[in-house]
Amino acid sequence: MxxxxxxxxxxxxxxxxxxxxxxxxxxxxxxxxxxxxxxxxxxxxxxxxxxxxxxxxxxxxxxxxxxxxxxxxxxxxxxxxxxxxEPAAGAIEDAAVVEETAGPEEPTEETAAEAAAEAEPADEAVPGESTPPTDEAPEPAVAWWRRPVALVSGAVLLALLLALVGLRISRHDGQASAADAPAPTAPAGAKPTPSEPACQAVGCAHKDPKTTGCGKDARTLQTQVIGKVVVYLRYSRTCQAAWAAITEGEPKDYAVITDSTGDSETALIHWGYDNYSAMLNAAGPSIGFQVCGFQPAGHDCTSTVADLASVVASTPIPIGPASPPPGTGSTPATATPSDSAPPSQAPPTDQPSPSPSAP
The missing domain is CATH 1.10.260.40 (lambda repressor-like DNA-binding domains)
Structure with missing residues (x-):
């Protein structure tokens, strides 16, 4: 339409x-x-x-x-x-071209011959030939290396040769240093996401879905819109665990996931517009899950869903994040779960922690 x-x-x-x-x-x-x-x-x-x-x-x-x-x-x-x-690629400087452009021209045989010719001493008298008389006073003898033209020409030739040798040495050193440089390594404090999930079922309870690798096959099973805020019920079939996510919100908005046994976790927005909670064990087919969202405009909840593995198996639900990523400058971090507070209670105490994108 x-x-x-x-x-x-x-x-x-x-x-x-x-x-x-x-x-x-x-x-x-x-x-x-x-x-x-x-x-x-x-x-x-x-x-x-x-x-x-x-x-x-x-x-x-x-x-x-x-x-x-x-x-x-x-x-x-x-x-x-x-x-x-993708940001526009920055201008790439071609170091070799810059060196060739900035450096002096390479001397040729012609220029070297010309410089040598200028450096030769004046013609001497040949024996047996008479020298015509002249009224001018004879020019005093000056060594060839002290003549201005010869001195300048020799200096230019020497400068050209030194520049050429220096250019070749700098290129060789640059190639050697690049070849000898060690390969970059990851920072010592970095925590890469594991290639395989680090937990399953009850072992994932109250753990972070991103750092455990459970977010890789995460699927959204339920959503509920509260004004502009959207809350999600997220589930990983590999980890057999579920958690809550909240997007499009503001700091202090939060979502709570609760199972039918009374266990719960909270996704509180500390800053930015989204966050996610720690996980609950979702291995039991009889356990139901519900996510409720809370903000100043009110609160609402998703439907209660049980046997999450069967829901995924029978429904073509795409794998992906619950929401668009947060604004520029946000860094992923572990969400701060509540102390098992049920949805009916007040939101948990705000703690200074960045708001990562929901896994």
Missing amino acids: ASAWKDLPEELSEPARLLAQELRTIKDAAGLSLSELAGRTHYSRASWERWLNGKRVVTEQALEALIGAVDCDAAALRRLWRQAT
């Missing part, structure tokens, strides 16, 4: 504008409303409204979900996304 689109923001870059226009074209060609688009891709209606109106650039995961949900030119769409998200 065609839409009466708003004008895109004037400050939007040209690649981002072309991407937003292509997304609009794909949506209209598929005849989908925002709600239908959100249902097919499992990303909220509010997020698609921002992406289609150029308020934010669509995330790569949401783009892949769209490609899998509608008929479109996937290669062209991915190319537009890369152009809109």
Whole structure:
């Protein structure tokens, strides 16, 4: 269904504008409303409204979900996304060209011969030939190396030769230093995400889904919109664990995941607009899970879902993050879980911690 689109923001870059226009074209060609688009891709209606109106650039995961949900030119769409998200490459300096341009010209045989000719002493008298008389006083004899022309020519030739030798040595040293330089290593304090999940079922309870590797196959099973805020029920079939996520919120907004046994974890936004909670054990098929969101405008909850593994097995739910990543400068960090506070209680005490993007 065609839409009466708003004008895109004037400050939007040209690649981002072309991407937003292509997304609009794909949506209209598929005849989908925002709600239908959100249902097919499992990303909220509010997020698609921002992406289609150029308020934010669509995330790569949401783009892949769209490609899998509608008929479109996937290669062209991915190319537009890369152009809109990759920064322009900086100017690359060609050191060799700069050295050749700045350095002196290489001496040739002709220039060397000319310099040597100028450096030779004046012609001497040949025996047997008479020298015509002259009224001028004879010029005093001057050694050839003290004559100005010879001195300048010799200095120029020496400078050319030294410059050429120095240029070759500097190139050789530069190549040797580059070859001998050790390969870069990761910082000692870095914590890479494990290639395989580090826990499963009850072993994942109250642990971070990102640092354990459980976020790699995470899927969104339930969402609930509260004003502009969206809360998510997230699940990893590999780790058999579930957790809550919250996006589009503000500091002190939070979401709580609670299971039918009374266990819970909290995703509190400390700064930025999103966060996620620690995990709960979701191995038991009879255990139900619900996520509730809380903000000054009110609160609401998702439906309760049990046997999460069967839900994933019977539903084509795409793998991906719960939301677009936070703004520039945000760094991933472990979410601060609550002390098992049930959703009906007040939000947990705010602690200084960055708000990572939800896994």
